[in-house]
Amino acid sequence: MVVLNRIYTKTGDDGMTSLGNGERRKKYDLRVDAYGTLDEVNAVIGLARLDTAKNALLDGMLARIQNDLFDVEAELCLSEKGPGGAKMTVTDAQVEWLEKQIDLLNAELQPLRSFVLPGGTQTASYLHLARTVCRRGERLMVELRDKDSAGVGEAALKYVNRLSDFLFVAGRHANDKGARDVLWMPGANR
Numbered sequence: 001m002v003v004l005n006r007i008y009t010k011t012g013d014d015g016m017t018s019l020g021n022g023e024r025r026k027k028y029d030l031r032v033d034a035y036g037t038l039d040e041v042n043a044v045i046g047l048a049r050l051d052t053a054k055n056a057l058l059d060g061m062l063a064r065i066q067n068d069l070f071d072v073e074a075e076l077c078l079s080e081k082g083p084g085g086a087k088m089t090v091t092d093a094q095v096e097w098l099e100k101q102i103d104l105l106n107a108e109l110q111p112l113r114s115f116v117l118p119g120g121t122q123t124a125s126y127l128h129l130a131r132t133v134c135r136r137g138e139r140l141m142v143e144l145r146d147k148d149s150a151g152v153g154e155a156a157l158k159y160v161n162r163l164s165d166f167l168f169v170a171g172r173h174a175n176d177k178g179a180r181d182v183l184w185m186p187g188a189n190r
Contacts, residue, residue, distance in 0.1 A: 020079030020088070030144050034152075035076040037137035038160070041130050042069045045167075048126035048174075058170060061101050065163065068094050072156050076141070090156040098162045105166075105173045116168075119182035120175035127171035134164040 017027050025032055045062055052059035074088035118128035138160045145152040172178045 131167035
């Protein structure tokens, strides 16, 4: 478990940071950028949760996702301390759980007849914002997989890909199950 006695350590004052395995990297390193972007996704999900207390189903899903996102970040950070002291990795079971949640929420939605624009309710808007940041994180993870010999776990990449799908469906669900979706009207303003 993580123990934080001091919040500031001064070890990053030189523009470097430590990975979970102790290796030092520049703060703009692709690996640091990838897990930092997922931290940003997590923060936006936290904003969405400000208004989900009255929707226990969605709030519970988002709470679990926030925790799972830290698992993805720990894997990207090359953390050597997971459950039982093993290296932290994301599992296929976490991906499968996320797929089940997508199916559960999507079953209550009407089929789409156009693309959805971010908007509607405040919660939906935050979930759509989280989705776009998640897609950026996914792009960084793919680049990291291609460039860094330490790589990116297959399950972690799948998880982040499914997460962006979940956030889209959850955004629609938060828009009164799609009734308040803002739909794109192609060429409407020509």
